[in-house]
Amino acid sequence: MSIEPRIDVVRKAGQKHTYIRLYPPNRVRISTDTTTSDADLNNFVQAHRRYIATKLQEFQQYTYEPVHTYAAGDVFYLWGQPYTLAVRCGANKVTLRGDQILVQVPSIQPVKVERALHTFCIEAIKEAAGPHLVRYEKALGVRAGEVRFRRMTSRWGSCNTVTGALTLNTELVKRLPVALEYVVLHELAHLVVRGHNSDFYQLIKKYMPHYKDAEHVLKYFPIDRA
Numbered sequence: 001m002s003i004e005p006r007i008d009v010v011r012k013a014g015q016k017h018t019y020i021r022l023y024p025p026n027r028v029r030i031s032t033d034t035t036t037s038d039a040d041l042n043n044f045v046q047a048h049r050r051y052i053a054t055k056l057q058e059f060q061q062y063t064y065e066p067v068h069t070y071a072a073g074d075v076f077y078l079w080g081q082p083y084t085l086a087v088r089c090g091a092n093k094v095t096l097r098g099d100q101i102l103v104q105v106p107s108i109q110p111v112k113v114e115r116a117l118h119t120f121c122i123e124a125i126k127e128a129a130g131p132h133l134v135r136y137e138k139a140l141g142v143r144a145g146e147v148r149f150r151r152m153t154s155r156w157g158s159c160n161t162v163t164g165a166l167t168l169n170t171e172l173v174k175r176l177p178v179a180l181e182y183v184v185l186h187e188l189a190h191l192v193v194r195g196h197n198s199d200f201y202q203l204i205k206k207y208m209p210h211y212k213d214a215e216h217v218l219k220y221f222p223i224d225r226a
């Protein structure tokens with residue numbers, strides 16, 4: 001199956017090279033100089049055809065289901081793995097069984113299933129973030145203020161360098177575990193180095209030599225905006 005790419009060209013004066021970036025499900029963003037000719041752009045796209053096709057195919061595999069019906073059969077991602085929803089009547093409870101996520105609610109209504117899943121996700125992310133916070137606070141010699149978990153649409157995490165308050169996006173619960181670890185380290189590291197300069201990334205690298213893998217996960221599978 002071939003996927004039709006949606007190509008956006010962004011032109012910036014004085015840009016020396018032409019860059020390509022892909023975003024799920026099918027966006028291809030090409031940034032180039034204002035003087036690049038259409039013929040050159042065409043050649044550039046042709047030269048990257050295979051790369052674009054492979055990437056878009058990959059996105060299809062990992063596209064997160066943004067619209068949920070909260071009915072049996074719905075697919076949810078937890079720590080990068082897909083789980084199929086099963087719903088039963090009973091006392092509130094969410095359990096994982098193999099590749100199933102079983103939600104028990106007193107009466108089967110999508111809104112109740114949604115709420116039960118949301119509570120489950122908040123608990124899961126809090127539990128998973130705890131050890132990373134302890135570990136990296138100690139390693140960096142910093143202390144976070146209040147740690148909040150919120151669903152955000154534009155960022156994975158934030159850090160108030162004055163109060164030390166950290167906010168982590170609950171959507172991280174859907175991504176591979178390394179993504180959460182990276183965001184915790186990244187935000188705590190801002191209590192040492194504010195900006196994203198080389199000192200900052202040196203610090204990150206010291207504790208997570210493969211941090212780029214995590215950045216890759218976050219970049220290629222952006223936040224669901226639905």
Ligand SMILES: [Zn+2]
Nearest residue numbers: 186187190196
């Ligand atoms: Zn940052």
